[in-house]
Amino acid sequence: MIFQKTPTRSNNDLELNRAAAEASAAAHDEVETVVGPSVNVEGDFASEGNIIVKGSVAGSVHTSRHLSVEQGAKILANVRAGSAKIAGEVKGNMKVKEVLELTGTAKVLGDIEVKTLIIEAGALICGKVWMAGLEAEVKAARNARMPIKKSDETMVVPLA
Amino acid sequence: MEISLTDFGIAGKILRINNYTDAKTVIEDEVKRGAKTIVVVGNDATLGQVLSRAATVPCTFGFLPVGGNNTIAGVLGIPVGVEACDVLSRRRKERLDVGWVNNRYFISQLHVHPAEVSVAYDERFKVTASDKMEIIVCNLQPFFWKRNKKDKDLEVVHPQDGKLEAFLRPLTKARFFGYNYEDPSIFPFEEMEITGEEPFVVEADGKKTKEIKVKIRLAQGKIDMIVGRDRKF
Numbered sequence: 006m007i008f009q010k011t012p013t014r015s016n017n018d019l020e021l022n023r024a025a026a027e028a029s030a031a032a033h034d035e036v037e038t039v040v041g042p043s044v045n046v047e048g049d050f051a052s053e054g055n056i057i058v059k060g061s062v063a064g065s066v067h068t069s070r071h072l073s074v075e076q077g078a079k080i081l082a083n084v085r086a087g088s089a090k091i092a093g094e095v096k097g098n099m100k101v102k103e104v105l106e107l108t109g110t111a112k113v114l115g116d117i118e119v120k121t122l123i124i125e126a127g128a129l130i131c132g133k134v135w136m137a138g139l140e141a142e143v144k145a146a147r148n149a150r151m152p153i154k155k156s157d158e159t160m161v162v163p164l165a
Numbered sequence: 166m167e168i169s170l171t172d173f174g175i176a177g178k179i180l181r182i183n184n185y186t187d188a189k190t191v192i193e194d195e196v197k198r199g200a201k202t203i204v205v206v207g208n209d210a211t212l213g214q215v216l217s218r219a220a221t222v223p224c225t226f227g228f229l230p231v232g233g234n235n236t237i238a239g240v241l242g243i244p245v246g247v248e249a250c251d252v253l254s255r256r257r258k259e260r261l262d263v264g265w266v267n268n269r270y271f272i273s274q275l276h277v278h279p280a281e282v283s284v285a286y287d288e289r290f291k292v293t294a295s296d297k298m299e300i301i302v303c304n305l306q307p308f309f310w311k312r313n314k315k316d317k318d319l320e321v322v323h324p325q326d327g328k329l330e331a332f333l334r335p336l337t338k339a340r341f342f343g344y345n346y347e348d349p350s351i352f353p354f355e356e357m358e359i360t361g362e363e364p365f366v367v368e369a370d371g372k373k374t375k376e377i378k379v380k381i382r383l384a385q386g387k388i389d390m391i392v393g394r395d396r397k398f
Contacts, residue, residue, distance in 0.1 A: 041350035043335045048290030052353075059348065064290065 038068075042077070050082070058093070076110050083115075091128075098132075166206075166229065169247050173254035177204070182215070189218040196224050202391075203227070204253065208234045209306060213273045213370030220263050220270040220387050227253050227391040237273055237305045242393025252393040259396070260386040264304045264329055264369075267379055271369040273306035275381065279336050279344070280365035285358045286331075292352070294335035297344065300359060301332040302381055308332055328353045329383050356382045 037054025040046055044060040051067040058072070061079040066072065072086040078093035085100045092108040098115045099105065105119040109127030116133040124130075170176070177200070180191060192203055192215070204227035205215045212228055230238035230245045243249050264271045277300035284292045284300065301308055308330075331352045336344040357380075359365075364375040 037351070037353055039349070039351040041333065041335065041348045043295055043337060043347050044333060044350045045293050045295075046290055047293070050290045054353070060350070 040078075056086075074111075076108075166231070166247050166250060169250040170253075173250055175250070175254060177202075182211075184214075187218060188215040189222065192219045192222045192224070196222055201225060204229055206231055208232050209237050209273050210234065210371050212237055213271070216263070216272040216388060217270050217370045217372075220272075220384075225258060225389040225391060229253065236307055240305050240307065240397050241390065242396030244393070253391055255394075256391055257394065258389055259392045261388045261390045262304070262328075262383055262385045263387045264302060265382045265384045266367070266369055267376065269369070270384065270387070272304055273370055274304065274308070275302040275370075276300070276368040277359060277379070278366040278368065280361055281363070282359050282361040282365055284331070284333065285360070286352055286354050287356050288358075292333060292350070294333070296338065297336040299334040299336065299346075301334075302357075303330050303332070328355065329357075329381065330354075331357060331381075354383075356380070 038052045038056045040056070040058045040060045040062060042059045046060070046062045046064070048064045049067075050056075050062055050064060053069065055071045056066070056068050056073070058066075058074045058078045058080060061081070063081040065082045065084075066080060067085045068087065070087045072084065072089040074080055074089070074091045074093040074095060076092040080093070080095045081097060083097045083099075084095060086102070088103040088105070089099070089101050090106040090108070091111040091113065093110070094112040094114075096114045099113065099117045099119070101117070101119040103119075104121045104123065105117065106123040107113065107125060107128040107130070109125045111125075111128040113128075113130045114132065116135065117130070118135045118137075120137055122134065122136065178195070180195070182188060182191065192200075195203065202225045203215075203219070203222075205212050206229045208230065216226065228238065228241060228243055229249045230243055232245075235245050238245055238249070243252050264275060266275055277298075279297040279299045281297055282300070284298075286292065331354060333350040333352070335347045335350075337347060339345050359376075359379040359381070361377060364377050367374050367376050367379055
């Protein structure tokens with residue numbers, strides 16, 4: 006029985022390994038730039054393809070596609086990306102065209118401008134968040150707020 | 166193989182080269198005598214030795230991979246052995262890019278042995294590591310690496326034509342002695358400059374030199390090469 010079981014297990018393992026290898030190969034095909042751990046990048050870091058950051062980057066980061074900042078990675082730069090997933094630390098303003106995902110370990114110190122924002126519990130943000138689609142309502146609210154202030158002033162005077 | 170070539174009507178002069186033969190002068194002489202196609206027979210080392218010197222010669226190159234250590238053949242879609250004659254006879258031509266390093270070309274791979282170096286990419290950003298760094302620039306030869314010493318599976322990254330890819334592997338000091346390799350960083354680039362405060366070993370197409378500053382560029386469409394249908398670019 007033992008000898009019957011082992012080949013099936015090894016076959017399964019082989020298939021799993023093959024699948025994992027294929028998956029990793031596919032991932033490598035998609036990934037174009039990887040900043041590994043214990044590597045420091047300084048300057049205007051721009052790429053046409055996807056970027057994965059595991060180390061540290063200082064300066065500016067720009068990609069028209071996906072940016073992934075892994076846990077333990079640090080970015081001290083302004084970031085512009087098509088979409089992004091942050092699990093590390095970002096000190097700088099972020100401008101993301103489509104989706105920005107902040108995982109539970111993410112720390113962002115800077116303003117965020119994004120279309121869709123996903124925040125997991127535990128993520129830390131210190132800065133303004135600006136999302137497109139509410140411009141008209143913001144303008145209306147500002148216009149509406151101005152007369153209220155004036156009326157507040159007039160109200161204050163008789164009380165004093 | 167010779168019989169198979171004769172069957173396809175491919176015939177020509179056979180020249181045997183050794184480590185001390187300058188392939189460029191030999192090929193230039195043959196081109197002057199009227200040769201239009203040069204077929205390299207051997208492995209990655211042979212192809213590298215010939216094309217690194219003769220990339221600028223205006224002729225078409227073919228490749229018949231024979232024996233072991235033939236990884237470039239797979240990228241070019243040429244099967245190893247007699248089947249390669251079939252690919253040669255079909256004469257499907259592609260213009261290939263080659264790497265250019267300090268006034269000479271490299272075809273397969275450029276390897277900077279672990280050293281304390283810094284790398285500037287396209288004069289825009291600079292990459293440094295806290296300790297030593299190993300750099301591999303792939304042109305046509307795939308890059309095989311292991312995550313760590315215990316890892317039994319080799320990770321493979323297939324190079325793409327049209328750009329050079331640099332793999333940087335920083336080394337961190339091990340607990341007692343020696344070094345451990347970190348996960349590699351991958352940067353596609355068109356031009357990069359490696360500088361070190363002390364001379365470092367550079368191995369291009371199997372030839373080792375010591376340099377203090379290396380400039381690597383992509384020379385596009387330099388080689389007319391006969392490739393197979395199953396090529397990886």
